[in-house]
Amino acid sequence: MAMLARQVQLVEYPVGEVTPDHFVTVEVEVPDPQPGQVLVRNTFTSVDPGMRLRLRRSGPAGYFNSFPLNAAMDDIWAVGEVIESRAEGFSAGDSVWHAKGWRDYAIVTAGEPALAGIATLARLDTSVAPAEKYLGPLGAMGVTAYAGIIDAAELRDGDVVWVSAAAGAVGSLAAQIAKLRGHRVIGSAGSAEKVRYLLDELGLDAAFSYREGPVLDRLREAAPDGIDVYFDNVGGDHLEAALATLRPWGRAALCGAISEYESVGPAAGPSNLFQATANNLTLRGFRGSAYQHRLPDVVRELGGWLAEGRLVYRETVIDGLERAPEALMRVLSGDTTGKALVRVG
Ligand SMILES: NC(=O)c1ccc[n+]([C@@H]2O[C@H](COP(=O)([O-])OP(=O)(O)OC[C@H]3O[C@@H](n4cnc5c(N)ncnc54)[C@H](OP(=O)(O)O)[C@@H]3O)[C@@H](O)[C@H]2O)c1
Known part of the structure; x- marks a missing residue:
């Protein structure tokens, strides 16, 4: 049977x-x-x-x-x-x-x-x-975070990095990869509890909840001198805040736009896209599946950090x-x- x-x-x-x-x-x-x-x-x-x-x-x-x-x-x-x-x-x-x-x-x-x-x-x-x-971390989430921050955002020495949805699967990895490589990293999330997680457990340099006031105001408090890299999981108002804050030659890796996924009407686009031109910014959409060749690097590097207890x-x-x-x-x-x-x- x-x-x-x-x-x-x-x-x-x-x-x-x-x-x-x-x-x-x-x-x-x-x-x-x-x-x-x-x-x-x-x-x-x-x-x-x-x-x-x-x-x-x-x-x-x-x-x-x-x-x-x-x-x-x-x-x-x-x-x-x-x-x-x-x-x-x-x-x-x-x-x-x-x-x-x-x-x-x-x-x-x-x-x-x-x-x-x-x-x-x-x-x-x-x-x-x-x-x-x-x-x-040893599969698609790891590849997406790794390729996003290293390849799409072209992380460089001294970059100040902002990761949105930083308490999530991809975001928590992207933020930690940047942090473990010695960068100043700001994370954002949707609750005070997640903000504590970002600061106390992931060891990020600054963190804020986007539910406590406009994202741009909170980002400017966390990064008064601006950011160089934005890892975007959210889109909408978050991407708009990044465009207003990215320094010349800054880069945004467009991983996802979760704020739009359940919206019924037209998605809210950033109203300040010209900032990309004004400041020579690079906005690069990417998909983890296009970077499968990174899997061995991910298993070695993230797997190693995981085994050593350095990656939460x-x-x-x-x-x-x-x-x-x-x-x-x-x-x-x-x-x-x-x-x-x-x-x-
Ligand atoms: N490009 C690729 O290949 C690829 C691969 C995997 C995932 N992604 C994208 O990466 C992003 C994260 O995916 P994930 O799997 O790691 O999920 P996740 O971050 O673990 O879960 C999604 C999180 O998004 C946040 N969120 C939901 N609505 C929001 C809103 N309106 N504004 C701000 N934050 C909101 C929530 O956290 P809070 O409590 O902080 O709001 C939620 O926990 C998604 O956009 C996803 O589509 C892309």
Whole structure:
């Protein structure tokens, strides 16, 4: 008899805020793995703000595909254990990552590119760190933070750096990479508790909550002489504040624009884009998936710092596959710190 597995499916495209009612958890039959495939029992699955852009009938051009209704949600990062393998190079018991998340069991085809190639089925070295860390600092989050701050922002000696959503998965890594390389780093987040985390645990030089007054005022207090690099996770008023504060030849790495993901009307753009011209600024959008060649650097450098206890990495773990939609809501509303993960259980 075919095996039954659970998966979360989208039943309606949300307008505005996501709620669990937009999803359903269903049981489906899992076929036997065919030659070249493995059967994986997922242990953790990722929850990412960018998923909100895919909960639209038609998402941003060039981005990952929209999720279909009433079907498996593919291209979501997950880690798990191979239960049965008919693929060369994989054996039962292997820890792997792949992109068939938001379900408990998955059939995965070896070598089939997933998430622009960055989540193609691969074995994980759990002697370096537990598998779930590959959904964070040792995987896409690490590559995004590393490539964003080093390659897109071209971090240079003496740069003063501002990272927004700095208590989050990517932001906390980007801020610490800059800090561990000797820079003055300012972080911003959405609560006093997160500000304490940035100062006391991540050891940033200054931090503020964007909920306590206009972002620009708070940024100017933290960086009276301006900034050289802005790592943008938020867009909107944050990007506008950065444009007003970046010194000549400054650089902004445009990683994400979470303030716009749930907005129903047209997104608020910065009203002061001419500052880029006035001050010879570089604004560079980037995607972690375009910098996969950085993965070995990330595993070596961030993995080393992690093992030495120099890199702080918090996770917010939500238990139970059926709670994945709730976890996504929490990420979007700021009710998580560090990387949000669902323990499939
Ligand atoms: N370019 C890429 O390849 C790539 C890859 C991964 C992620 N990203 C982007 O990077 C950003 C961070 O992703 P993540 O996975 O690390 O998530 P995360 O930062 O762990 O979670 C998102 C955080 O954004 C903050 N936030 C939500 N609404 C906000 C608003 N209106 N204004 C300011 N802050 C707001 C919340 O923190 P507060 O409590 O501080 O508000 C929330 O915790 C997102 O924009 C995401 O799309 C890009």
